[in-house]
Amino acid sequence: MAQDKLRLGVNIDHVATIRNARGGEHPDPVRAAHAAEAAGADGITAHLREDRRHITDGDIERLMSEIRLPLNLEMAATEEMLAIALRHRPHAACIVPEKREERTTEGGLDAAGQLEVLTPVVGKLSAAGIRVSLFIEAEPQQIEAAIRLGAPVVEFHTGRYAHLAADQRESELKRIADAAALAAKNGIEPHAGHGLTFDNVSPIAAIPQVRELNIGHFLIGEAIFIGLEESVRRMRALMDAAR
Numbered sequence: 001m002a003q004d005k006l007r008l009g010v011n012i013d014h015v016a017t018i019r020n021a022r023g024g025e026h027p028d029p030v031r032a033a034h035a036a037e038a039a040g041a042d043g044i045t046a047h048l049r050e051d052r053r054h055i056t057d058g059d060i061e062r063l064m065s066e067i068r069l070p071l072n073l074e075m076a077a078t079e080e081m082l083a084i085a086l087r088h089r090p091h092a093a094c095i096v097p098e099k100r101e102e103r104t105t106e107g108g109l110d111a112a113g114q115l116e117v118l119t120p121v122v123g124k125l126s127a128a129g130i131r132v133s134l135f136i137e138a139e140p141q142q143i144e145a146a147i148r149l150g151a152p153v154v155e156f157h158t159g160r161y162a163h164l165a166a167d168q169r170e171s172e173l174k175r176i177a178d179a180a181a182l183a184a185k186n187g188i189e190p191h192a193g194h195g196l197t198f199d200n201v202s203p204i205a206a207i208p209q210v211r212e213l214n215i216g217h218f219l220i221g222e223a224i225f226i227g228l229e230e231s232v233r234r235m236r237a238l239m240d241a242a243r
């Protein structure tokens with residue numbers, strides 16, 4: 001039986017990274033969002049960081065008004081980001097850990113250790129009709145925290161998997177697959193992302209309970225060589241082939 005379609009969320013942060021290297025308006029992340037849609041993306045993901053190193057407040061404003069695809073806003077659980085999310089009401093908000101000195105989101109959110117901080121954030125976002133996702137490691141205690149918080153979605157951090165050599169991925173893959181099964185069994189929709197490429201996406205895409213992948217850096221990097229639409233199209237085809 002055909003499994004439910006696996007959605008592709010294209011993270012456009014690094015279009016903004018390149019734009020910001022020179023200031024000005026080119027390349028435009030909103031144009032990238034339109035290209036991703038034309039190539040088969042199901043959603044657009046953007047991370048508004050505290051330091052605004054790539055996506056800016058103006059980008060979020062334009063994405064909300066100019067794109068048709070649902071926007072998944074990645075955000076730290078801070079008062080500032082909560083206020084921004086509540087003002088824009090994106091389709092989804094993915095709560096991520098954020099450290100100013102890191103180059104990228106290096107690990108999952110410690111939801112289990114931050115229940116007190118997260119409870120009001122998840123509650124207020126949910127009450128505003130925003131679908132909350134928690135970016136966590138594929139660990140039972142983090143899934144239990146997501147259950148306690150009432151989050152409808154978890155996104156598993158695939159960074160560790162992505163950095164392993166192909167012949168060493170087996171146990172990490174199993175950890176993610178087991179976590180996806182546990183989340184789904186408890187009524188939580190599992191997503192996954194970070195570090196996914198044409199070479200490593202298929203085993204993650206084949207995990208039946210996983211419903212969405214969020215992919216950015218590789219797609220934008222590959223776009224330099226083959227164009228963004230082709231980059232998204234090839235990823236979409238690999239994901240579909242894996243189901």
Ligand code: PXP
Pocket residue numbers: 011047074094096104105135155192193194195196214215216217218
């Ligand atoms: N999912 C989340 C929650 C992220 O924070 C990121 C980017 O850091 C991604 C997915 C995409 O990761 P990448 O850019 O490595 O594809």
